Amino acid sequence: EAGVAQSPRYKIIEKRQSVAFWCNPISGHATLYWYQQILGQGPKLLIQFQNNGVVDDSQLPKDRFSAERLKGVDSTLKIQPAKLEDSAVYLCASSPGTEAFFGQGTRLTVV
Amino acid sequence: EDQVTQSPEALRLQEGESSSLNCSYTVSGLRGLFWYRQDPGKGPEFLFTLYSAGEEKEKERLKATLTKKESFLHITAPKPEDSATYLCAVQASDYKLSFGAGTTVTVRA
Numbered sequence: 244e245a246g247v248a249q250s251p252r253y254k255i256i257e258k259r260q261s262v263a264f265w266c267n268p269i270s271g272h273a274t275l276y277w278y279q280q281i282l283g284q285g286p287k288l289l290i291q292f293q294n295n296g297v298v299d300d301s302q303l304p305k306d307r308f309s310a311e312r313l314k315g316v317d318s319t320l321k322i323q324p325a326k327l328e329d330s331a332v333y334l335c336a337s338s339p340g341t342e343a344f345f346g347q348g349t350r351l352t353v354v
Numbered sequence: 355e356d357q358v359t360q361s362p363e364a365l366r367l368q369e370g371e372s373s374s375l376n377c378s379y380t381v382s383g384l385r386g387l388f389w390y391r392q393d394p395g396k397g398p399e400f401l402f403t404l405y406s407a408g409e410e411k412e413k414e415r416l417k418a419t420l421t422k423k424e425s426f427l428h429i430t431a432p433k434p435e436d437s438a439t440y441l442c443a444v445q446a447s448d449y450k451l452s453f454g455a456g457t458t459v460t461v462r463a
Contacts, residue, residue, distance in 0.1 A: 247397075274449055285358075285441055285453040286398070299450050334397055336451075341386055343443075343451055345397035 245269065247346035249335050255352045261323035264349045268316065268337030274298075275312055276343060277320050278334040286334055292318065325353045356381045356446050360454035367461045370431050375440055375457045378424040383447030387425050389418050390441040392456070398441055432461045 248267040256262050268275050273294050278286035289308065291299040294315040303310070307326070312318040322329055330353045336343040361376045379387065386405050390398035402411040404420040411418045415436060417428040427440055439456040446452070 276451060278453075285360075285455040288450065288452065291450060293449065298448065336397075338449075338451075340449070341445070342388055342400050342403050344400060345390075348397050350395075 247335055247337055247344055249333075249346035249349055251349055252347065253350050253352075255354060256325055258327055258353050259324040261321065262325055262351065263322075264320045264333050264335075264351075266318045266320070266335030266346060268318070268335070269339075269344055272337035272339050272344075273315070274338040274340065274343070275318050276334075276336040276338070277310055277318070278336065280332045280334055280348070282331075289320070322351075325351075327353050329353050356444060356450065356452040358442055358444055358452055358454035360440075360442050360457050362457060363455070364458045365460070367429070367432055367459065369433060369461055369463050372428070372430045372432070374429070375427040375442075375459070376424060377427070377442030377454055379442075379444045380423075381444045381446050381452070385445040385447060385449070387420055388443045388445070388451075389416075389425070389427055390443065392439045392441055401440075429459065432459070434461045434463050437461045 275292040277289045280286045289303045290310045292312040295312045310320045332348040334348045336345045357380045389401040392398045402418040407422045439458045441456045443453045
């Protein structure tokens with residue numbers, strides 16, 4: 244069974260630029276999560292989708308972050324404009340309802 | 355708000371020296387408690403799901419247990435390849451998945 248796919252793996256941008264991350268979840272998984280993981284910390288939930296509807300986005304900085312899930316499958320997370328403190332690993336996970344399975348993540352460096 | 359606290363932050367063990375990691379939690383309507391392993395530069399890898407107090411799960415040298423307020427991950431006779439960060443997460447009734455900060459385990463040969 245194919246796992247959660249994320250791209251790109253690495254991205255370096257200058258502050259105030261925009262960036263987008265892509266996630267393809269495991270087929271059939273209704274729930275999709277985006278997490279931000281800063282070095283040395285646990286993953287912090289940014290947004291949770293159930294099919295193509297948003298369940299929780301209370302910790303998403305909506306002035307600069309946006310996310311969508313197309314047709315309840317693939318998802319994109321966008322940052323515009325980026326700040327230095329956005330440097331982190333962005334993890335996508337999908338779940339059939341219980342345990343979540345993670346992709347390899349995208350490491351973002353903002354300089 | 356759901357909270358997950360893991361201790362200790364870091365654990366250094368000699369090969370063969372057994373130990374335990376703690377995960378204490380508060381959550382509204384626990385659907386499940388999960389343990390993950392994370393290696394540097396990789397995404398978290400699923401290990402166990404525990405659903406109710408008293409439940410235990412085992413996998414090789416790892417054993418996870420659950421009470422109403424905390425979970426323990428016991429590592430028996432660890433090997434260097436068990437070195438990793440171990441993450442605990444709780445899933446609430448709304449399917450929200452909240453993580454602790456993790457415990458970084460280093461096993462020396």
